Amino acid sequence: MPVLTRLVPSPLVVDVRSGALDHLGEVLANPGIASTGRIAVAVSNGSGATLRQRLAPQLPGAAWFTVEDGTLDAAVKLADQIKGGHYDAVVGLGGGKIIDVAKYAAARVGLPVVAVATNLAHDGLCSPVSTLDNDAGRGSYGVPSPIAMIVDLDVIRQAPARYVAAGIGDAVSNISCIADWELSQRETGEAVDGLAAAMSRTAGETILRHPGTIADNDFLVALAEALVLTGISMNVAGSSRPASGACHEINHALDILYPERKGQHGEQCGLGAAFATYLRGDLPVAGQMVAALRRHGLPVTADQIGFSEEEFGKAVQFAPQTRPGRYTILEHLDLSPSAIRDAYSSYVKDVCS
Known part of the structure; x- marks a missing residue:
């Protein structure tokens, strides 16, 4: 055989x-x-x-x-x-x-x-x-x-702490990316590569739950390996799908709409992942993400990365245009500008307060 x-x-x-x-x-x-x-x-x-x-x-x-x-x-x-x-x-x-x-x-x-x-x-x-x-x-x-x-x-360890910690947001966002991929499978029939999903999700969960900080060697090893594993998951899938969902659409939208303020990719993706997870109705995981991001000094609200509530809302509305054909919670809900504002206000109140 x-x-x-x-x-x-x-x-x-x-x-x-x-x-x-x-x-x-x-x-x-x-x-x-x-x-x-x-x-x-x-x-x-x-x-x-x-x-x-x-x-x-x-x-x-x-x-x-x-x-x-x-x-x-x-x-x-x-x-x-x-x-x-x-x-x-x-x-x-x-x-x-x-x-x-x-x-x-x-x-x-x-x-x-x-x-x-x-x-x-x-x-x-x-x-x-x-x-x-x-x-x-x-x-x-x-x-x-x-x-x-x-x-x-x-x-x-000699790099600015912000440039090391930002990778935490990118790794944790994997969890949201896989949830978006599985949502697309249910709603559109898109195939999910189980191995790629397992690798990406494992990388994200490892960093979400790791008790260490960037001052610890074992945490830095875990973070570096998580980022490597995420890269390999994209090779397995043949696309960026296992590590790019609504969170990355929001990140790209912020970069496109406000190019003079290009922030740290990982910081924006971490915030985007927490908000997208909230939009999917998964409050426990959204809360875990916010807690982990905060513990590492990463932003969890728009103002913490220099954007107003209105600017962030415009980015969320524009985000699906950055990845035509990709189906995430943003395409699924297709929220109006006022609904996005309400959802973000609720996110800040319910998860970040």
Whole structure:
């Protein structure tokens, strides 16, 4: 009797520990990643420049490229710079913006990418998606996920606390994303990939219920692994569906409508997830989300991320337009502006007070 299985695209290496950067050269020496040792390393002007001094002796065959920002133009520029350089791989060394630029550039020239994270702000670190600023605001682009993922906890602890804690909101939002996916299955017949859903939900539940804080090593490991697992769940599903629901629609709407105030992705998704969970009528889980977000110093109301009640309401109304064809609680309820205002007021009163 044949044994049927499926191949799941996933990193060859996931190294999450203190001192992981000291072994980056060993990871890149893996013949499956860089057989000749010719590496293109993308870094920022900030933390990346400092780490370059530390890592350059480990990587004698590396060429270093400075990435100015997290725009599509920067990603295209990087691709043009490394094209024809006969590199084995691209290393994205920095926060989410640098890694997203490196992923897009590597995909454009057909090279694998190694993600070396300096913060844990969102689940894009290991996902098959690059989120880049463009002339229309901000866009998501499908790319191969990283072939290796390196997280040095000593480096993570040096990042601003906000950029680490934001990833908590993104991880917890998985729970809302899966609830939206299952809602769509019931209402529209959309297929749910059980393995992808299990991976994403497990990542979210782990962070929701973990008693630690970003000051604890074991919590940072759990958060990094949750973000990696979320990225792999998207590979399993073949789309961002297991980690993108109404919460992410609200996040994208805030970015599009108020581009001058682009906030932390994870912060906006965490708030969006708590509100979407409330809209689904699941008050106990919405309460758990709000409690967890608050415990980690994350926003749970619009004013805490610099938006008025009216602005947040406009974003919720606009949100379905950011993902045409995706069915979430927002499309299901199809609330009027006044109903959104009432629902948000009730959310603040019932869950946040």
